[in-house]
Structures are given as C-alpha cells and as structure tokens.
Amino acid sequence: ADFRGAHNATFAMLSAKDVAFNVKVLGEDFNWAKRIVHGTKMAAAYWVVRTSTGRLIKVEYDCASTTGAVVHESGHHDAYIRPNDPPLVIDDVEIFMAEAKKVVVSVEGKWMLSASISPFPFGNLAANKNKKLL
Numbered sequence: 001a002d003f004r005g006a007h008n009a010t011f012a013m014l015s016a017k018d019v020a021f022n023v024k025v026l027g028e029d030f031n032w033a034k035r036i037v038h039g040t041k042m043a044a045a046y047w048v049v050r051t052s053t054g055r056l057i058k059v060e061y062d063c064a065s066t067t068g069a070v071v072h073e074s075g076h077h078d079a080y081i082r083p084n085d086p087p088l089v090i091d092d093v094e095i096f097m098a099e100a101k102k103v104v105v106s107v108e109g110k111w112m113l114s115a116s117i118s119p120f121p122f123g124n125l126a127a128n129k130n131k132k133l134l
Contacts, residue, residue, distance in 0.1 A: 005040040014113070018050040021113050024062075045115035047105045051091035059095055061103045063117045069103040071095055 005011055005025030014021040024044035030037040047059040059081075061069040068082040071090075079088055081103060087096035092108040101117040 005042075007040065010046070016111075019107060019111055019113075020046075020048040022046045022048075023115075045103075047113060049093050049105065049107060051093050052108075053091050055091060057090055057093055057095075059103070059105055061115050065117075068097055069095065 005023075007025070007027035010022050010024045012020065012022050022045070023042045024046070025040045026043040028039060028041045030039055041063075043064070044060065044062040046061075047057075049057045049059070051057060055073060058072040059069055060072070067080055068085075069080070071079040071081060071088060073090070081088060081095050081097055083097045083100045085097065087094045094104075094106045094108070096104055096106075098104045098114065099116070102114055103116075104112060104114040106112045
C-alpha cells in the first residue's frame with residue numbers, strides 16, 4: 001500500500017473494540033534510479049489489546065530493532081518476542097515471531113495482525129542499502 005505520512009507522526013490504522021493498531025511514520029529519502037525521492041516510511045508498529053480478562057497489553061515493533069518485539073503490561077516486566085521463541089500467550093492473545101522479521105499479534109477468534117521488516121524495495125538497491133521499513 002502507498003501511504004504518505006508526516007515525519008515522526010503516529011497514525012491509527014485500526015481502532016476496534018479491545019484492539020488498536022498504529023504505525024509510526026518517519027521522513028526518508030529513497031534513491032530511485034537517478035533521482036532522490038523525499039518520502040516517508042512506516043518505521044514502527046504498535047498494538048494495544050485488551051484481553052478477555054481485561055488486561056491491557058501493549059506491543060511495540062520497530063524496524064530498527066535487532067531484538068524483536070517488546071510487550072508491555074503495567075505492573076509486569078517487559079517481555080521480548082524473538083525469532084524461534086515460543087509464542088507469548090496472555091489470556092486470549094498470542095504474540096509471536098512468525099518469521100525472522102515478522103511479528104504477529106493474534107486475538108483468538110477475532111484478529112490476526114502482523115508487521116514485517118523489509119529492505120527498501122526500490123530501484124537503486126545499492127544506494128538504499130541498510131535502509132529498512134515496515
């Protein structure tokens with residue numbers, strides 16, 4: 001999908017009963033063939049989910065992350081979701097890495113939302129080396 005955001009802004013992509021999904025957008029220059037495009041990229045994904053017992057879970061996944069996703073819950077230590085780890089299950093919510101760079105947040109019987117880190121898929125790959133987006 002093509003989405004033009006504002007630098008360092010967070011946008012609500014989904015807001016429904018007991019679940020919200022937001023993305024952070026950053027300004028970025030992309031090299032395309034022989035020109036530079038001044039655009040934006042989705043740089044982080046955020047979920048807020050209320051579980052079946054009323055617990056409020058927050059999940060954060062940043063394209064600059066080298067450790068996977070982070071799960072926050074008030075009164076608890078942060079949990080890290082890494083590739084090859086078993087899923088974290090909290091009531092009816094399951095959080096896991098489906099692939100090395102893809103986090104999935106699943107609410108049993110209702111939602112399955114994911115975000116993947118990808119290299120820039122644009123024309124001049126050498127000039128876009130090491131740039132990542134969601």
